[in-house]
Amino acid sequence: MTQTFGNTDLVTSPIIYGCMGGAGAFGPQEERDSVEALQEAFNVGINFFDTAELYGNGYSEQLLGRALGDKRSEMVISSKVGRANMKPDDLVAACERSLKNIGTDYIDLYMLHWPNWNVPFADSIGALKKLKDDGKIRWYGVSNFGTRDLDEALSLGEISVNQLPYHLFARAIEFEVQPKCEAAGVPIMCYSSLMQGLLAGKYRSLQDFPVDRARTRVFDSRKWPEAAHGKDGAEETGQRLLDTLWRLVEETGLSMEELAIGWLKTRPAVGGVIVGTRNGEQSRRLKTTLEVKLEAPVLQALTEASDPLKAELGTDIDMWGKGRTR
Numbered sequence: 001m002t003q004t005f006g007n008t009d010l011v012t013s014p015i016i017y018g019c020m021g022g023a024g025a026f027g028p029q030e031e032r033d034s035v036e037a038l039q040e041a042f043n044v045g046i047n048f049f050d051t052a053e054l055y056g057n058g059y060s061e062q063l064l065g066r067a068l069g070d071k072r073s074e075m076v077i078s079s080k081v082g083r084a085n086m087k088p089d090d091l092v093a094a095c096e097r098s099l100k101n102i103g104t105d106y107i108d109l110y111m112l113h114w115p116n117w118n119v120p121f122a123d124s125i126g127a128l129k130k131l132k133d134d135g136k137i138r139w140y141g142v143s144n145f146g147t148r149d150l151d152e153a154l155s156l157g158e159i160s161v162n163q164l165p166y167h168l169f170a171r172a173i174e175f176e177v178q179p180k181c182e183a184a185g186v187p188i189m190c191y192s193s194l195m196q197g198l199l200a201g202k203y204r205s206l207q208d209f210p211v212d213r214a215r216t217r218v219f220d221s222r223k224w225p226e227a228a229h230g231k232d233g234a235e236e237t238g239q240r241l242l243d244t245l246w247r248l249v250e251e252t253g254l255s256m257e258e259l260a261i262g263w264l265k266t267r268p269a270v271g272g273v274i275v276g277t278r279n280g281e282q283s284r285r286l287k288t289t290l291e292v293k294l295e296a297p298v299l300q301a302l303t304e305a306s307d308p309l310k311a312e313l314g315t316d317i318d319m320w321g322k323g324r325t326r
């Protein structure tokens with residue numbers, strides 16, 4: 001099951017495998033589990049893999065190359081250059097390192113990971129164009145770009161993607177960025193699609209969520225030490241959404257991943273849904289999410305259930321409320 005990604009010639013699965021967790025972003029991680037998670041994701045039909053130089057300082061890219069290097073011609077790989085490397089020479093050097101880490105001659109889709117307002121976008125995008133002309137990357141784009149940054153980037157070059165936080169607990173992009181992406185023909189790669197595990201059907205209560213993951217604007221800064229946004233959060237509303245999701249799991253017989261991902265797949269401008277797993281078993285469970293198609297009443301119930309949280313959290317697209325987007 002594949003589709004063409006936006007205006008590119010990349011033929012991609014609707015689910016994109018996210019390689020961040022394999023580098024230990026969610027706690028201790030055995031390498032053999034990460035390798036199996038990657039291989040099983042490929043085996044169930046995922047051909048699109050998303051990584052970044054920042055994930056384990058190159059380790060995630062190396063792991064991807066080691067686990068699936070022999071499948072390179074059948075894969076689409078995206079990677080991202082970190083905010084510290086946005087000056088042209090640094091950006092080109094970072095891309096060369098990423099190529100070496102993955103063990104490949106080209107990256108299919110290369111993104112600016114977060115905006116860096118201290119380096120003119122024209123400089124960074126100029127470097128991306130050069131990498132494309134040199135055949136080192138096939139397409140390029142951005143990640144975490146709000147409307148103001150995206151407008152500027154679009155005025156400078158062909159932006160083939162905007163990778164953004166988007167899921168039932170984080171719909172801030174819907175106010176402005178998503179409509180802009182849709183109008184400009186820029187596909188969205190949704191990240192944290194399972195809200196770092198909350199939408200994987202393991203937690204009945206927000207209070208049970210691991211403390212090191214309770215960092216987004218949903219969680220009250222006064223109660224959760226890792227929630228650095230300094231605000232009250234929206235836990236009551238978030239809990240009501242979680243309760244409704246559990247009810248829909250029971251009523252539909254679908255898993256929570258199927259509901260969360262099935263909903264995202266239908267949203268405007270979505271070009272792919274990134275999901276991270278920690279082992280082969282979790283990756284095998286992604287098979288049904290590739291195919292899942294939700295009925296209209298279920299889609300409507302999901303939208304309506306998450307509308308109050310969307311309204312309460314407002315328009316800030318930085319899921320962690322750290323002021324890194326505009």
Ligand SMILES: NC(=O)c1ccc[n+]([C@@H]2O[C@H](COP(=O)([O-])OP(=O)(O)OC[C@H]3O[C@@H](n4cnc5c(N)ncnc54)[C@H](OP(=O)(O)O)[C@@H]3O)[C@@H](O)[C@H]2O)c1
Pocket residue numbers: 017018019020021026050051113143144163164190191192193194195196197198200202257274275276277278281282283285286
């Ligand atoms: N551009 C950016 O700034 C940015 C930022 C964040 C993420 N991303 C991308 O998005 C990807 C995914 O986002 P994410 O890493 O935030 O997390 P996510 O995909 O929302 O959630 C991943 C977690 O969900 C749980 N999970 C997944 N499948 C499961 C299953 N079948 N059963 C039970 N639990 C399951 C696992 O939790 P456990 O660990 O508890 O097992 C896993 O660690 C990243 O790898 C990265 O590629 C991009």
